[in-house]
Structure formats: structure tokens, C-alpha cells
Amino acid sequence: MEPWFSDEEKKALADYFDRGGWATEFEKTKELEKSIAEFTGSKHCVFTTSGTAALFLILKALGIGAGHEVIVPDFTMIGTANAVHWAGAEPVFVDIHPSNWCLDLDGVEKAITPKTKALILVSFNGRSPKMNRAKEIADRHKIFLIEDAAQSLGSRSKGQHLGTFGIAGMFSFSAPKVITTGQGGAIVTSSDELDQKIRQLKDFGRKQSGVDEHPVMGYNFKVTDIQSVIGIEQMKKLPWRLERKKEMYALYRKELEGVDEIEWVETNLEEASPWFIDVLVSEREELREFLKSEGVGTRPVYPPIHSQGAYGKKGSFPVTEKIAKHGLWLPSSSFLKDEDIIQICRKIKKFYLEV
Ligand SMILES: *Cc1c(COP(=O)(O)O)cnc(C)c1O
Numbered sequence: 001m002e003p004w005f006s007d008e009e010k011k012a013l014a015d016y017f018d019r020g021g022w023a024t025e026f027e028k029t030k031e032l033e034k035s036i037a038e039f040t041g042s043k044h045c046v047f048t049t050s051g052t053a054a055l056f057l058i059l060k061a062l063g064i065g066a067g068h069e070v071i072v073p074d075f076t077m078i079g080t081a082n083a084v085h086w087a088g089a090e091p092v093f094v095d096i097h098p099s100n101w102c103l104d105l106d107g108v109e110k111a112i113t114p115k116t117k118a119l120i121l122v123s124f125n126g127r128s129p130k131m132n133r134a135k136e137i138a139d140r141h142k143i144f145l146i147e148d149a150a151q152s153l154g155s156r157s158k159g160q161h162l163g164t165f166g167i168a169g170m171f172s173f174s175a176p177k178v179i180t181t182g183q184g185g186a187i188v189t190s191s192d193e194l195d196q197k198i199r200q201l202k203d204f205g206r207k208q209s210g211v212d213e214h215p216v217m218g219y220n221f222k223v224t225d226i227q228s229v230i231g232i233e234q235m236k237k238l239p240w241r242l243e244r245k246k247e248m249y250a251l252y253r254k255e256l257e258g259v260d261e262i263e264w265v266e267t268n269l270e271e272a273s274p275w276f277i278d279v280l281v282s283e284r285e286e287l288r289e290f291l292k293s294e295g296v297g298t299r300p301v302y303p304p305i306h307s308q309g310a311y312g313k314k315g316s317f318p319v320t321e322k323i324a325k326h327g328l329w330l331p332s333s334s335f336l337k338d339e340d341i342i343q344i345c346r347k348i349k350k351f352y353l354e355v
Contacts, residue, residue, distance in 0.1 A: 001176040002333035008233045028225035040161040042188035044195035048221045051150040051172030054185035055083035058168045061197040064117045071119040073103045075320040093306040095317040100127040118144035123162045126155035126272035131165045154242040154273045179234035181227040242273040244334045249274045255345035276332035301327030
């Protein structure tokens, strides 16, 4: 994964400072929020310091905390679960479905208790389960559907942008994501009330910006206009990045066709723009060693979160465990040329077919 910064960001930052910008969150952040809201078809967007902070703010604004449970997938980036912990609630881990690596919705139904307040649906690598069903489950049990769409900027389900199905959703702008502001997170919601609450919480619980009256306990999760100036330029590059990722995914698939040791997750490129190239492989560690010796870096996918020292929970999560053992991210920088990808695939084929 590689970010793409170029003359556009440099020039925009120079212009910003030439005009006397104060670096703190102001007009440029509003402009970025507007651009994300328009792109995703959301009524509101609030930009904040990270995707994890975005989830935390959503949970707090919904009044979720001590004594509550929130369902999260066992297979995700750990920030999803940590946001629940920091809000004071209990993350309840549920296994994922092998067809899309997202929450298994049957498992979700089984995990709901009277304490459950929300489910956080992670759309893994731009893929999603049946979103209407997720919504229906949440509505029927009177719990909130929150979307962790950190990996899904530019991905849709039946034409609707991911992140916009539940009460609120969020995207991450950390360095490895499809576009980046170094660090950053965007919340989207169609609720005026939630938008207002989140803005208040991220600014010390102030009644209004610039007024030192604090009706509620708040935090400081404001960003800088420096990040937003970069984000505005990154949004202009997003369409190209999304298309390139789709082309790369299709090329990897084509080049690795017929290699039985590699398993793909069904990915509809009409709707999902895979942010990275994720596959299941046999002999993962041996393959990684071989590729490394050939100058190709790879990365194992996330471990089962319940088993991490931070949580130390027991339980059976067979799909997550299998994917955590066999899942691999192949080189996914959008700067890879087609020839590079063909070369990488040749090396993979060499490992399985000749060694
Ligand atoms: C990246 C990521 C996060 C965390 O976002 P940060 O901006 O790094 O805090 C949360 N969930 C998922 C699925 C992610 O990929």
C-alpha cells in the first residue's frame, strides 16, 4: 500500500499558508466534509482525528456505554472493537461469513441479548453482506446499525454507498487506506440530531463553537485544516484510485487463474472497489518466505481479535480462525504497473507449480 501525494497537495498547502491559514479546524474542514457527504450521498459528514475516534464518537452520541453490549466481527482491524471498549461498552465478537469476510448475520441474531445496543458492520475490503437484511435485523431487535466502512470509501451495495445504511457510518483516512490525510476519520449520517451531538462531543461538549458553555461532557477530537487541505486534493484523486484498484484486482485474478492453492473471495467489481488484494493461500508462511527472497513483500491478514492480549477472550470462531491462518495481502500499491503484477504472479505460480 502506498499513499499518493504529489504537486497538487504541495501546491494546495502552500496556497493555504500563503492565505494566512491558522492550521486549526476551520473552513477547509467544512469543504472536505461537504465533498465526502456529496460523494457518498449522505446528508451530513463530520471529519475527525481517526476512524477509531469516529466510531467512538458515534457510540457516545448514541448514548452507548457501561452495561451495554455491541456486536463486532472477530475479523477486523482492532480499532473497531477498541472504540466499543473506550466507550465503556462490551464488544461481543461474532464470526464472519466465508463468502464476504463480513459479519455472519445469522450469528449476529444469535448473539443479541437484552443488553445489546448496536451492531457494527465492517464492510471488509469494500465487500458487504445483504445490507437490507442487516438493517432489518437491527430494526426488529431495536438496536442501532453502525457501519465501519473504513475500507469502503467508493464501494456500494445495490448502488447505495456503504456507510449510509444504518444510523451512522464511518471511513478511515489513515495512511494505508484508499486515500489518506495521514490520519483522519469521517462520520456520515442522515440524522440532524446525531450530527449536532457528534460536533458537540468532538469540541469539548461546547454548546456552540467559540462559546465556553458545556452542557455535556465532551472531548477534543477536532482535526486540522492542514489535513483537510490534503483531503480535498485526495478526494479529487479518489475516482482514479478506485478504478486502478479494480483493474489490479481483476489482473491478479486473471494471472493467478488455475492456481488451486489460491482461493478468492467473491468480489463484485461493479460495486466493490477492493482496497487491497486479499486471498487465501495454502502454505502461507513458506510462500511469504519465498516471495520475500524474490523481493516481494506480503502481509498476513488480521488475527482473530478475541484472542489478542488486549481482549484475551475464549470462544469458537472457525471462519475467522481459518482466514486468519490462510489469509494474505498481496502487494496492493496503486503504483504497481501491470508488468509488476504479472511478475509477482509468475513468482507465485513458480512457488506452487515448480517448487
Ligand atoms: C483502518 C480501520 C479502522 C481504524 O481506522 P483508523 O483511522 O486507523 O483509526 C477501523 N476499522 C477498520 C475495518 C479499518 O480498516
